[in-house]
Amino acid sequence: MVRGFYVQNFGCRATQSDGAALERQFEERGLERRLTPGQAEIVIFNTCTVTASADQDARAAIRRVHRENPSAEIIVTGCYAQRAPEELASLPGVRRVIGNSHKHELARIALGAGMEPRSAQESGESSAGFVAVKSLTAGRSPSGDLPPVPGQQPSTGDQQPIFVSDVFAHTDFVSAPVFDAANERTRPNLKVQDGCNNRCSFCVIPYVRGRSRSLGLERVVEEVNRLVAAGYREVVISGINLGRWEDSCQKSDLSAQPSVPRLRQATTDPSSAQGLTTLRTDDRRPANGPPRLAALIRAILERTELEKLRISSVEPMDWTDELIALVAETGRIAKHAHVPMQSGSDAVLRRMHRKYRPWHYREKIEQIHAAMPMAAIGADVMVGFPGESDAEFEETRRMVEELPFAYLHVFTYSARPGTAAASMRAQVPATVARERSRILRELGGQKKVWYMRSFVGKMVEAITLHGQGGACPGGFTQALTDNYLRMIEEGWHEANQWIRVRVEGLAGDRLVGQVAGGGPQVRTSPRRASLPW
Numbered sequence: 001m002v003r004g005f006y007v008q009n010f011g012c013r014a015t016q017s018d019g020a021a022l023e024r025q026f027e028e029r030g031l032e033r034r035l036t037p038g039q040a041e042i043v044i045f046n047t048c049t050v051t052a053s054a055d056q057d058a059r060a061a062i063r064r065v066h067r068e069n070p071s072a073e074i075i076v077t078g079c080y081a082q083r084a085p086e087e088l089a090s091l092p093g094v095r096r097v098i099g100n101s102h103k104h105e106l107a108r109i110a111l112g113a114g115m116e117p118r119s120a121q122e123s124g125e126s127s128a129g130f131v132a133v134k135s136l137t138a139g140r141s142p143s144g145d146l147p148p149v150p151g152q153q154p155s156t157g158d159q160q161p162i163f164v165s166d167v168f169a170h171t172d173f174v175s176a177p178v179f180d181a182a183n184e185r186t187r188p189n190l191k192v193q194d195g196c197n198n199r200c201s202f203c204v205i206p207y208v209r210g211r212s213r214s215l216g217l218e219r220v221v222e223e224v225n226r227l228v229a230a231g232y233r234e235v236v237i238s239g240i241n242l243g244r245w246e247d248s249c250q251k252s253d254l255s256a257q258p259s260v261p262r263l264r265q266a267t268t269d270p271s272s273a274q275g276l277t278t279l280r281t282d283d284r285r286p287a288n289g290p291p292r293l294a295a296l297i298r299a300i301l302e303r304t305e306l307e308k309l310r311i312s313s314v315e316p317m318d319w320t321d322e323l324i325a326l327v328a329e330t331g332r333i334a335k336h337a338h339v340p341m342q343s344g345s346d347a348v349l350r351r352m353h354r355k356y357r358p359w360h361y362r363e364k365i366e367q368i369h370a371a372m373p374m375a376a377i378g379a380d381v382m383v384g385f386p387g388e389s390d391a392e393f394e395e396t397r398r399m400v401e402e403l404p405f406a407y408l409h410v411f412t413y414s415a416r417p418g419t420a421a422a423s424m425r426a427q428v429p430a431t432v433a434r435e436r437s438r439i440l441r442e443l444g445g446q447k448k449v450w451y452m453r454s455f456v457g458k459m460v461e462a463i464t465l466h467g468q469g470g471a472c473p474g475g476f477t478q479a480l481t482d483n484y485l486r487m488i489e490e491g492w493h494e495a496n497q498w499i500r501v502r503v504e505g506l507a508g509d510r511l512v513g514q515v516a517g518g519g520p521q522v523r524t525s526p527r528r529a530s531l532p533w
């Protein structure tokens with residue numbers, strides 16, 4: 001009988017994308033994907049470590065699966081596995097811990113081919129590319145010029161095999177398109193960048209995902225064309241630090257850039273519904289640098305027939321004039337800008353080692369808003385960072401209040417072992433951080449309602465989503481607007497269709513709309529979305 005596997009993902013879109021790539025690895029080796037961990041002979045936990053509660057969720061899930069399916073071989077990978085492999089190896093049922101450093105060959109290791117005996121790894125020698133954990137824990141990586149890897153402890157020698165090495169030395173890129181939710185299979189998410197060269201003092205991500213690296217321009221275009229051929233009409237591109245995407249294999253050749261083709265669809269903005277306008281001359285990059293994010297986006301527009309491209313989070317300093325103009329000038333890019341803010345206080349941003357000041361951030365948001373007045377602008381904000389005073393929090397609250405945000409993601413600071421912030425004095429009491437979080441969530445909720453209300457009575461365009469067969473039980477279809485608002489429309493409409501809808505009101509956090517002309521859909525796709533994953 002064919003062996004079955006199950007991949008359980010935790011955390012961000014990048015982790016979900018890694019999980020999809022892991023599924024491909026096992027399927028290519030003839031194993032079958034199972035629907036639940038209870039049916040699988042091999043269960044892979046693809047973990048996140050961004051907060052202490054993410055760690056706790058992973059440990060609880062591992063224990064639960066081992067209880068329910070004790071014969072399953074449990075393999076733990078992902079960011080938590082990279083940060084604290086021996087902590088995970090000591091959990092009952094865990095057979096192997098394979099860090100991000102070895103994710104690209106996880107199935108091969110898991111199935112035993114070419115696996116090094118444990119003693120070889122523990123000897124401290126680099127063998128077949130593996131580096132013993134103990135050789136990483138002296139505070140420096142083997143190359144000697146890299147920052148310490150926080151949280152890793154020497155192997156005790158009585159635990160299960162651990163495959164973790166210096167993640168900063170790795171240049172492999174693991175990625176496969178993935179969907180945001182199991183029942184929402186209309187908008188694939190393609191990770192095009194991984195790792196981060198910044199060192200924000202609260203963040204453990206660079207230590208567990210390594211240096212910034214990107215999927216090459218040709219590969220991205222290939223993947224998008226594949227998705228378009230399979231029938232997808234909207235694709236999201238994402239990364240750990242997407243604004244740092246660059247194709248180091250290529251040099252820009254500006255003279256070779258063709259003009260951008262006409263749009264294939266209408267948008268909510270009538271001025272852009274007729275097609276792309278000519279890009280400004282200052283959109284062109286110097287000919288000697290590698291192509292950056294705007295060049296990638298331009299290549300997707302020029303070399304694929306993708307109808308809608310959505311850009312996930314981009315750091316404020318990477319929203320260049322060129323990128324803002326490109327997003328504003330084409331209806332083929334969703335009018336949506338997610339710009340992490342973290343704090344409105346200069347002092348807090350400095351302690352966070354963020355690379356911008358509050359006034360830079362404010363200018364950037366105002367510039368994006370001026371270029372795209374109806375765009376959904378969203379932000380991540382952190383409360384309770386060490387030493388955050390009432391006055392500093394008030395600076396953040398005021399900035400949130402004054403800027404035209406459509407939504408907020410509020411996070412409470414969580415100390416991650418080994419990061420600079422974890423050893424800072426004046427940690428904010430949990431009760432204070434909770435109250436600050438409540439204040440910002442409430443403000444974010446109000447801003448979202450104001451933003452949503454501004455569309456009542458207007459026509460918008462939305463893509464219908466899969467949702468348990470495409471419709472809610474009450475005879476409504478779910479859809480997502482160009483500017484990232486969830487919407488419900490009366491009646492059943494096939495998923496993956498662009499519809500023009502008149503917004504009639506709000507129901508909770510969704511718009512309620514009526515499809516224009518009473519017809520089921522304004523445009524239909526000749527293709528059906530049907531990829532094998």
Ligand code: SF4
Nearest residue numbers: 196198199200203205
């Ligand atoms: S930019 Fe800062 S917060 Fe974002 S992944 Fe890099 S280090 Fe972490």
